[in-house]
Amino acid sequence: MNGFRSAKTCASHIGFLASTTLLAASLSATATRADSLDRRWGPRVEMGGHFGDGRSIGETNLFAPVWQNPDSLLFVDLRGSFDNRSAVEGNFGLGYRHMLDNGWNLGAYGYLDVRRTSLDTTFHQATFGVEALSEYLDLRANAYLPLGNREKRMEIGSWSATSTTGPRAVLTGTSLAIQTQTFTAIGTNYLVERAMAGFDAEVGVRLPVFPDEMKLDFRAFAGGYHFEASGMESISGPRARLELAARDFAGLPGVKLTGGLTWQHDKPRGDQLIASVGLRLPFSAPASREKPLTYMEERMMDAVVRDVDIVTNHRGESQASTTVLTTTEDAINTWNDELVTSVTQIDGAAGQSALQAELDAQGAGAVVIANGAFTGAVATTTVNDGQTLLGGGAILRVRGAVSGDEVNFTAPGAAGSISGSLAGNVPIVRMSDDSALIGMNITHSNGATFGSNPFGIYALGISNAYIIDNSVSAYSNVGTAFGIRLENSSNITVVNNKIFAEHSTANAVALQYVSASGMASGNTLTAHGGTHSYAVFLVDTFGRAPEVLPGSVDNVLVSGSCLLNGPPGSAIGSLHFVDGSSCP
Numbered sequence: 301m302n303g304f305r306s307a308k309t310c311a312s313h314i315g316f317l318a319s320t321t322l323l324a325a326s327l328s329a330t331a332t333r334a335d336s337l338d339r340r341w342g343p344r345v346e347m348g349g350h351f352g353d354g355r356s357i358g359e360t361n362l363f364a365p366v367w368q369n370p371d372s373l374l375f376v377d378l379r380g381s382f383d384n385r386s387a388v389e390g391n392f393g394l395g396y397r398h399m400l401d402n403g404w405n406l407g408a409y410g411y412l413d414v415r416r417t418s419l420d421t422t423f424h425q426a427t428f429g430v431e432a433l434s435e436y437l438d439l440r441a442n443a444y445l446p447l448g449n450r451e452k453r454m455e456i457g458s459w460s461a462t463s464t465t466g467p468r469a470v471l472t473g474t475s476l477a478i479q480t481q482t483f484t485a486i487g488t489n490y491l492v493e494r495a496m497a498g499f500d501a502e503v504g505v506r507l508p509v510f511p512d513e514m515k516l517d518f519r520a521f522a523g524g525y526h527f528e529a530s531g532m533e534s535i536s537g538p539r540a541r542l543e544l545a546a547r548d549f550a551g552l553p554g555v556k557l558t559g560g561l562t563w564q565h566d567k568p569r570g571d572q573l574i575a576s577v578g579l580r581l582p583f584s585a586p587a588s589r590e591k592p593l594t595y596m597e598e599r600m601m602d603a604v605v606r607d608v609d610i611v612t613n614h615r616g617e618s619q620a621s622t623t624v625l626t627t628t629e630d631a632i633n634t635w636n637d638e639l640v641t642s643v644t645q646i647d648g649a650a651g652q653s654a655l656q657a658e659l660d661a662q663g664a665g666a667v668v669i670a671n672g673a674f675t676g677a678v679a680t681t682t683v684n685d686g687q688t689l690l691g692g693g694a695i696l697r698v699r700g701a702v703s704g705d706e707v708n709f710t711a712p713g714a715a716g717s718i719s720g721s722l723a724g725n726v727p728i729v730r731m732s733d734d735s736a737l738i739g740m741n742i743t744h745s746n747g748a749t750f751g752s753n754p755f756g757i758y759a760l761g762i763s764n765a766y767i768i769d770n771s772v773s774a775y776s777n778v779g780t781a782f783g784i785r786l787e788n789s790s791n792i793t794v795v796n797n798k799i800f801a802e803h804s805t806a807n808a809v810a811l812q813y814v815s816a817s818g819m820a821s822g823n824t825l826t827a828h829g830g831t832h833s834y835a836v837f838l839v840d841t842f843g844r845a846p847e848v849l850p851g852s853v854d855n856v857l858v859s860g861s862c863l864l865n866g867p868p869g870s871a872i873g874s875l876h877f878v879d880g881s882s883c884p
Contacts (some may be wrong), residue, residue, distance in 0.1 A: 301616070301787055302795070304859075306677075308874035310470070311467050312358070312545045314366035314798070315835065316672075317338075318415075318760060321380060321572075321802055324555035326338075327747070328644050335643070336348065339700055340368065340370065340582055340593065340597060341364065341365045341367070341368055341373055341600055341601055341806050342582060343362070343363065343364035343365065343377075343463050343582070343583045343584075344362075344363050344364075344365070344554065344578060344580050344581060344582040344583060344601065345360065345361065345362050345363075345580070345581050345583070345861040346360070346361040346556075346578050346579065346580040346581070346603060347359070347360050347361070347578065347579055347581075347733055348361075348558070348576060348577050348579060349576065349577060349578075349580030349833050350574050350576045350608060351573070351574065351575045351576070352454050352573060352575070353477065353573065354573040355379055355383055355384060355385065355441070355574065356383060356384045357382070357383045357608060357687070358381065358382055358383070358610065359379060359380065359382075359602060360379070360380050360381075361377065361379045361675060362376075362377070362378040362379075362582070363375060363376075363377050363601065363603065364378075364469060365713070366394075371399040372396070372397070372398045372399070373396070373397045373398075373399070373496075373600050374394075374396050374678070374690075375394070375395050375602055376389075376392075376393065376394055376395075377391070377393035377394070377395055377409070377411070377851045378391070378393070379391035379392075379393070379652055381608060381609060381745075382843055383418075384595070385418035385563030386416065386418050387416060387417050387418045387425045387497045387609070388415070388416045388417070388750075389413065389414065389415040389609045389610065390413070390414045390415075391411045391412075391413050391414075391606075391660045392411060392412045392413075392414075393409055393410065393412075393427070393604065394410060394411075395407060395408065395409030395410070395422075396408055396409070397399045397600050398582065399596060399597070399600065403434050403435060403596060403749075404432055404433065404434050405431075405432070405433040405434070405596060405599055405600060406430075406431070406432055406433075407430065407431040407432075407433070407600070407768050408428075408429070408430050408431075408605075409431075410426065410427065410428050410429075410447070410603055411425075411426070411427040411428075411606070412424070412425075412426060412427075412608050413425040413609075413610050413611075414424070414649055415556060415609055416703070416785055417493060417612055419452070419454065419614070419813065420492070421452040421493050421612075423446060423448075423449070423450070423495040423610050423612065424447040424449075425444055425445060425446050425447055425495060425610045426444075426445045426447055426482055426605075427442060427443070427444050428442070428443050428445075428447075428573050428610065429442035429443070429604065429606055429607060430705065430802060431604075431605075433599050433602065434596075435506065435595060435596065435834075436505065436506040437503075437505060437506070438502075438503065438504030438506075438519065438521070439503055439504075440501065440504075440605055441499065441501035441502075442445065442499060442500050442501070442606045442607065443498075443499045444496075444497060444498050444499065444527070444610070444611065444703045445495070445497055445606065445707035445761065446495035446529075446610070447771040448496055450494055450495045451492060451493070451494045451495075452493050452494075452527065452664075452779065453490045453491075453617070453780045454490060454491045454492075454493070455488055455489070456489050456490065456491050456616075457488070457489045457572070458487065458488050458489065459486075459487050459488075459489065459618075459814075460484065460485065460486045460487070461484075461485045461487075462482060462483065462485075462638060463483050463485070464480060464481065464482050465477065465480070465481045465773075465803075466478075466479055466480035466707075466876060467480045467700060467703065467705040467707050468480075468877050469698055469707050469708065469709035470628075470709055471643055471709070472826060474630045474642045474643050474687075474773070475642070475643070475711060476640045476646055476667065476698070477628045477629065477630060477641045478624075478628070478629050478631050478632055478698065478700040478701075478703070478705065478707060479626060479627070479628050480627045480701070480703075480705075481625070481627075482621055482622075482625040482627070483624055483625050483626070483690035483741075484623050484625070485620045485621070485622045486620060486621055486623075487619060487620030487621075488616050488618065488619055488620075488880075489502070489616060489617070490616070490617045490618070490619070491614055491615075491616060491617075492614060492615055492617050493527065493531040493613070493614040493646040494527045494530070494531070494532050494612065494613060494614070495610055495611070495612050496527035496528055496529040496532065496535065496611045496612060496613055497527065497529065497613060498525060498526050498527030498528060498535070499525070499526060500524065500525035500539070500606075500607060501523050501524065501525075501527075502521045502522060502523025502524075502541075502605075503521065503522055503523060503796050504519050504521040504522075504538065504543075505520055506518070506519050506610065507520060507691070508521065508776050511525065511814035513818075515546065515547040515548050516544065516545070516546055516547075516810065517543075517544070517545040517547070517554055518542075518604045518781065519542070519545075519570075520541075520543075520559070521539075521540065521541045521542075521543070522538075522539075522540050522731055522817075523539050523540075523724060524536070524537065525537065525539055525564070525607075525738050526664050527611045527613075529613065531569050531615065532613045532614075532744050532772040532824045533613065533835045534567075534568075534617070535566045535567075535568055535569070535611060535613060536566055537565045537566035538564065538565060538566070539562065539563070539564040539849065540562070540563050540564075541557060541560055541561065541563070542560060542561050542662075543560040544557075544558070544560070545557070545558045545659045545873050546558075548718070553582075554580075555579070555581060555582070555747055556578075556579070556580040556583075556868070557577075557578070557579055557580075557581065558576075558578040558579075558580070559575075559577050559578075559579065559675070559801065560574055560575070560576040560599070561574070561576075561579075562574040562575075562576065565782075566670075568613065568693075570746050571813060571873065573824040579601070580603075584772075584843045587802045594725045595629060595642055606621045615725055621840055629700045629701050630700075630701035630702075630704045631698040631699070631700070631701070631709070632698060632699050632700075632701050633665070633667070633688060633696065633697075633698060634697040634698060634699050634734045634810060635639040635688070635696075635768065635793070636643070636686060636688070636696070636734045636735065636736050636764065636766060636778040637734075638665040638686045638688075638734060639663060639701065640665055640666075640667055641662075641663060641664070641665035641696065642662055642665070642666045642667070643666075643667045643668075643669065644662065644666070644667075644668055644669070644717065645666055645668075645669040645671055645692075646668065646669070646670060646671065646673070646714060647671050647672055647713075648670065648671060648672030648674045648714075648717070649672065649870050650718070651674065651676075652674045652676070652677040652678065652681060652718060652720065653678065653679070653724075654717075655668070655670060655674055655681060655718075656679065656681055656682065658685065659682065659683060659684055659687060659689070660698075661685070662684075662687065663866075664684070664685055664686025664687065665686055665687075666686075666687050666688070666735070667687075667688045667690055667696065668688070668689055668693070668705040669690050669692060669711045669712065669713060669716070670688065670690070670691055670692065670716030670717075670718070670740065671692040671712075671714050671716060672691060672713070672714045672715075672716065672717075673715030673717045673719070674716070674717065674718045675717075675719050675720070676719070676720055677718055677719065677720025677722065677728060678720065678722075679722070680722065680727055680728065680729065680730050680758075681728065681729050681730070682728050682729075682730045682732065682739055683729065683730070683731055683732055683735040684732050684884060685732045685734055685735065686687070686732075686733070686734045686735065686836050687732070687735050688735070688736040688737075688738060689716075689736070689737050689738070689740065690711045690713065690716070690739055690740075691715055691716030691717070691738065691739035691740040691741070691764060691770075692711050692714045692715055692739075693710065693711060693713065693714065693739065693741070693768075694710070694711050694712030694714050694715075694716070694738050694739020694740075694769060695708045695711075695714070695738075696708070696709045696710075696738060697709075711739070715741065716739065716740050716741070717741035717742070717743070718740065718741075718742055718743075718832065719741075719742075719743035719744075719745070720743075720745075721745050721746050721754075722744065722746065722754070723746070723752050725752065725755070725779070726754075726755065726756070726758075727744065727754075727755035727756060727757055727785070728742050728744045728755070728756055728757070728759050729742055729756070729757045729758070730757075730759075730760070730781045731757065731758070731762060731765040731767070732762055732779060733762045733763055733764060733765070734763075734765070735739045735762075735765050735766070735768075736765070736766040736768065736854050737757065737765075737766070737767050737768070737770060738766070738768045738769055738770070738772065739742065739768070739769045739840045741755060741757045741770070741771045742770060742772045742773070743756070743774075743775075744756050744772070744774045744775070745774075745775040745776075746775070746776050746778065746779070747779075748780075752756055752776070752778055752779045752806065753776070753779035753780045753781070754775070754776050754779065754781055754782070755774065755783060755784075756772040756773060756782065756783045756784060756799075756801075757770070757772055757783075757784045757785070758782075758787070759784075759785070759787065759792050759816070760788060760789065761787070761788050761789060761790075762789045762790075762792075763789060763791050764790075764791050764792075765789070765792050765793070765797070766790070766793045766794070766795075766856065767784060767793065767794045768790075768793070768795050768796060769795070769796045769798070770797045770798075771797070771800075772784055772797055772798065772799045772800065773800040773801075773802075774801045775803075776802075776803050776806070777803070777804050777805065779806070780803065780804055780806060780807040780808070781801045781803045781807070781808045781809070781829075781881075782801060782809050782812055783799035783800060783801040783809065783810050783811060783825075783827075784797070784799055784810070784812070785809075786812065786813050786814065786816035786818050786829045787814040787815065787816055788815050788816060788844075789810075789812065789817075789818070790816065790817045790818075791817060791818065791819075792816060792817070792819075793818065793819050794811065794818060794819070794820040794821075795819075795820070795821050795822055795823070795824060796821075796822040796823065797823045797824070798824045798826075799811055799821070799823055799824065799825050799826065800802075800826045800827075801826070801827045801828070801829075801836070802828045802829070803828070803830055803831075804830050805830035805831065806829060806830055806831045806832075807829045807831050807832045807833075807834065808827045808828055808829035808832070808833050808834070808860070809827060809829075809834045809837045810825040810827045810835045810836070811823070811825060811834075811835065811836050811837070812836075812838075812839065813837070813838045813839065813841065813846035813847075813848065813875070814839040814841060814846065815840065815841045815842075815844035815845070815846060815848075816846055817846070817847035817848075817853045817872075818847075818848070819848070819849040819850070820848070820855060821851055821852055821853050821854050821855065822855065823855045823856070824855070824856040824858060825855060825856065825857055825858060825860060826858040826859050826860065827859060827860030828859060828860075829860075831859075832863075833859060833860040833861065834860050834861060834862070834863050835859070835860030835861060835862065835881040835883070836862045836875055837858050837862075837863050837865065838862075838864045838865065838866070839865045840864075840865065840866025840867065840870040840871070840883065840884070841866075844865075845866065845870045845871055845872050846870075846871050846872070847871070847872040847873055848871065848872065848873035848874055848875045848883075849873060850873065852873065852874070852875045852876060853876045854876070855876065855878065857877045857879060857881065858876055862875075862881075862884060864883075864884045
């Protein structure tokens with residue numbers, strides 16, 4: 301297939317050169333007749349090439365006068381080129397030059413350019429330029445303006461990618477769910493080629509290296525260029541070149557051999573070094589005229605200097621569409637294994653009674669979030685069976701009912717706290733079966749009522765309750781102060797709490813097991829009593845031994861002692877502290 305394409309490309313090049321030759325022959329006949337009318341300039345053809353790193357260009361240029369008088373010339377300039385990357389271009393130009401008495405030739409020209417790129421894209425362009433030429437100085441500038449369709453997008457491949465976010469806990473209204481989102485992107489890659497608008501300009505100087513009789517012109521040029529197109533990196537940079545031209549080469553009138561070396565630099569292409577060579581052949585010998593052409597008259601036939609082809613650039617582009625698959629499943633409280641049936645919030649300004657009313661209004665599996673401070677509690681707050689009381693900002697660990705994936709749910713709102721002074725042997729918070737108290741600040745102060753023993757948190761006759769990440773304080777001036785009391789209850793979990801009990805004259809107990817079983821780990825225990833200070837108080841009532849369940853480790857003992865109230869060895873298990881001690 302590649303061989304066929306190469307043969308096809310070669311055939312097109314040969315056809316182009318053949319057609320150019322036929323046109324040149326036709327104009328040659330016209331030029332011969334023009335000689336008889338004493339016209340000074342005749343048609344000529346120039347062939348050559350440009351050779352750089354990775355790219356070589358061959359070109360043919362037919363320059364033919366259309367109208368002339370002794371100091372003016374209207375001409376057509378027809379060019380064709382091809383390169384080693386299968387690109388082909390044609391330039392169809394019309395120009396005008398005029399000789400001034402002060403030794404300058406002024407010119408202006410315009411071209412219609414057509415190019416088929418190596419990516420098989422066809423672009424059109426208008427080129428306009430001006431020039432001022434003298435014996436020793438050249439000035440020129442060109443502008444390049446793409447016409448019509450300036451862009452071609454070519455699909456070069458496709459791709460797909462999948463990513464997942466989550467699982468995460470999502471609260472919508474009063475519903476808590478575990479949500480996982482899968483994003484699937486399907487895209488197409490394109491190669492985008494664009495024709496670029498721009499300009500170039502240069503100044504050239506003829507260097508006095510060779511004597512006039514040698515008919516050798518050595519010129520140096522300096523200039524720059526800039527091309528741009530929307531969405532493409534600009535091609536801009538300096539350009540410098542050297543040119544050596546031999547007029548009447550090999551003693552043949554009108555024949556001109558030109559060689560050159562060009563350096564240019566731009567960001568997309570880097571440094572480029574380009575060698576060029578060209579041979580100009582006239583269709584009639586200037587020497588046959590009665591009056592030979594002067595140097596400036598010869599310059600009226602100089603090749604127009606412009607960019608050799610339409611400047612293009614290309615870039616990669618990708619277009620994609622994304623679909624989102626959202627999977628939602630019920631959330632299960634990992635502490636009490638209850639399906640979370642609802643999540644409600646209540647503000648501390650509503651008071652403790654409103655908090656209790658909200659708990660009573662909800663069923664098992666409910667999560668009630670306490671936002672802010674509930675001060676001046678007038679009664680015990682009871683967390684009912686299967687419920688969770690969660691402080692604002694606290695973390696509840698939940699898992700997906702189907703997937704089993706575990707994530708954190710962070711409660712919205714301010715940190716929750718309940719405080720008050722209640723008469724009697726009552727707590728600020730009472731736990732129930734399968735209930736959980738998480739991330740709350742609990743404070744019970746009782747300094748006036750005789751016989752009252754203030755409890756911070758109380759578990760009585762229940763099982764499977766969870767007291768997690770709380771700050772619990774109990775203060776008393778009359779009865780014993782209890783931080784957390786577990787009585788006749790089983791499988792109570794007490795984890796990561798700060799437990800403080802203080803009595804100015806009598807007993808203070810931070811954590812008490814009364815014929816109860818439970819696991820306590822990661823707690824900080826502080827007891828300050830006027831008579832006795834018990835960080836841990838284990839009580840055996842009627843032969844029902846207290847049981848400290850396995851996993852009761854990493855507790856911190858700030859102050860207080862360990863007491864077992866019962867027959868020696870009646871306690872089951874031990875509560876361990878980070879300092880290496882244990883109770884019992």
